[in-house]
Every structure is written in structure tokens, then in C-alpha cells.
Amino acid sequence: MADPTPATREDLTSDPSAIGIWRHRTLLPPSRHTVTLGEGETALLPLSVSTAPPGVKIHAKLESLNPTLSFKDRGMAVASSWALDLGMRGLMLASTGNAAVSASAYAAAAGMECRIFCGTESRAHQKLAAAAAHGAQVRLVDGDYSAAYAAAVGAESDGWFNVTTTYRNPALAEAYRTIAVEIFEQLGRVPGVVIVPVGAGPLLRAVLAGFSDLVTAGLAHSVPRMIGVQALACAPLAHAWSQDNWRLALAEAVPVSPTLAGAIADSLRGYEREGLLTLSAVKESRGTVVAVDEDSILAATHELARRGLLVEPAAAAALAALGLVGVRDVISDAHESQAHDVVLLLTGHGAKEPSATPTFEVPDGKRS
Ligand SMILES: Cc1ncc(COP(=O)(O)O)c(C=O)c1O
Known part of the structure; x- marks a missing residue:
């Protein structure tokens, strides 16, 4: 991904005649064509969850509501x-x-x-x-x-x-910066913490870049702490984060097993150094990278479904992370100096991932 280009106040002013991400066209790489299916401008909802730390407001950014149901x-x-x-x-x-x-x-x-x-x-x-x-x-x-x-x-x-969505194609990551600008518009301020499910991490790094744009433009004073979440079953970034030498840690092959959160299962094999970009972004924001186990991913998927939000397990991992001590420490640290808002990026819808939704059998006699 290219480093953030300095944004100006004008760049971040939205164009009311455009829709979705195209309202912030000046933030996007210039193009003569505009292909759109109505992406962006996804809802940000307050979320009441049992694991919310006291005094902290949790919000869900519904990236699951994009045209093909993901960010x-x-x-x-x-x-x-x-x-x-x-x-x-x-x-x-x-x-x-x-x-x-x-x-x-x-x-x-x-x-x-x-x-x-x-x-x-x-x-x-x-x-x-x-x-x-x-x-x-x-x-x-x-x-x-x-x-x-x-x-x-x-x-x-x-x-x-x-258009492989790792760091290979910068055009994609540039577009994810619009998520930060939308959150800022919707909340009216920068949240203290943003929790992001990560594979290689370009999404997390781009969202941080979007918040940095707001600071550069003089619209905000600070960026949120970024928390990256992986499935314990495939967690090269969380493993490296806990080590002193990231480069060496990323070069080690981590054990990988099947996970419900298949969308974020990226072993980084063959492009390990891309992980350094993500870890550096997390460090710059004074956040952390954690891993969540299968039981907590499943429980979070079901909890969100019971609140009306059908998301895939990889997205629910963001909620699962709220219960971890390391995450709560970052939140309480942010709490002292920044807004009390924590935003979970719910990155993908559950309709495309039936493996994690409880099955419903139609009773035989009533089928016809
Ligand atoms: C649902 C979902 N969440 C999060 C991610 C992580 O994205 P990144 O590779 O940018 O870390 C992906 C990537 O495929 C995804 O599909």
C-alpha cells in the first residue's frame, strides 16, 4: 500500500451529489471510469453486548451491508x-x-x-x-x-x-480509507479504539491511514488505537506481535489448523514481510494484535445473530476479542485520553457462510 498522501480539508469534504465511497472521490486513486454497485456509506450502530467494559460505548460498523456483503x-x-x-x-x-x-x-x-x-x-x-x-x-x-x-x-x-487483496494491489487499500472518514462523520469524533479482523492486515493499515488523513487535514487531533484480531488457529501476526524480533517471528512457520474464521486465515507463507507493515501500523497507533479461539468466535457469531446481526465468524472475531485482557488494557488506556467509543468492524455477512449459523431442519411431514 502506498503511504498516506497528505489530505486537505477539501479532500475530506464529501460530494453530496455522489453516493457511497465516491462521495470521497478525492481520497481515492484518480480514475476516469466509475464502476459502482452502491458500495460504502454502511451503517454504524450502537451495540449493547455483555462483554463491553464499563463506561465504554461499543459501535458496530456494518461492512457486511456492502453490495456483495463485505468490505x-x-x-x-x-x-x-x-x-x-x-x-x-x-x-x-x-x-x-x-x-x-x-x-x-x-x-x-x-x-x-x-x-x-x-x-x-x-x-x-x-x-x-x-x-x-x-x-x-x-x-x-x-x-x-x-x-x-x-x-x-x-x-x-x-x-x-x-486485485489480490493483500498488499499486492494498492488501489484496494486506498479505498478502505473511506471507512475511517465515514466512522468520523457518523460518530462526530474519532473513536478511542477500532477492532479489526485481520488476515495480512491491509484493511487495518488503510483504516488507520484514513484516520491519519483526518489529523493531517486538521479535522481530528489523534488516531484510534488499532486492534488486529486473528483466529488462534492461524495467527502469524498475533504470534509475531508477542515476540521481540518481528522479522524472525514472521519467518517461523506457525502451526495452522482449520478455523470457522476461514476469511482471515492467512499464514502469510511466501510474503511474510507484508506482516511487518501491519504490525508497524498497530504499534504506531499504540494498539495490539490478539488471537481468539474457536469457541469464542462461535459464541460471538451467535451473540451477534441474537441481536439481529448475521455476520460471518471472521467478522465476529472482532467481538470475541473484547473479552481478552490485552484488549481491555488497550481500551482502558485509550479511555483516559481519547473518546470512550470502541468500533468493531463487522467485515462480512453471515449469509455467505452457513457453516457457523445453527442449522434449521424443516420437519419432514411439513415439507410439501
Ligand atoms: C470477512 C473478512 N474480514 C477481514 C478480512 C481481513 O482483511 P485483510 O487481509 O486486509 O487483513 C478479510 C479478508 O479476506 C475478510 O474476508
């Missing part, structure tokens, strides 16, 4: 607009599932082709079915997301825009 749509709108400018034939990418659905929908909207590489271990059948419905060519790669990443890089060729 990836912000990035794909910009990337597909760019691809049209560049006269590309299509989009190509490695994905754990959400980026696949998003890229295929935006490629379809732009009249382009789309090629997807997905690891068999991502178990993203439902998401891939949606991608295929949008006309994408799906290739399953034996192994995990890192294996799919390597396959996508190996297949890069002229005319195909690689």
Missing part, C-alpha cells in the same frame, strides 16, 4: 474502475472467498472477465458459487490461501489486473 466492495469498485482506465481484459485474484465474490460482481458490472484462485482449505463453497454466478472462472488450488496467492502470482499476464 472488499470498496476496494473492488476502485480497482475495476482503474482496470477499465487501463484497458484491461479482466480481474484476477487469490481469495479466501469474499474478495472472489466481490471481484466477480464488479468485473461483471464493468463488462470484464474474472479469474479466481481459491485454496481448497478455505472451504468457501458458497462464496465461490456466487462468484461463478457472476460469470467468474474459478480455479481451486490444493492447500491454503498462501498456495492460492502463489498460483495467482504465477498466472499474472498482460491484460489481467491482479
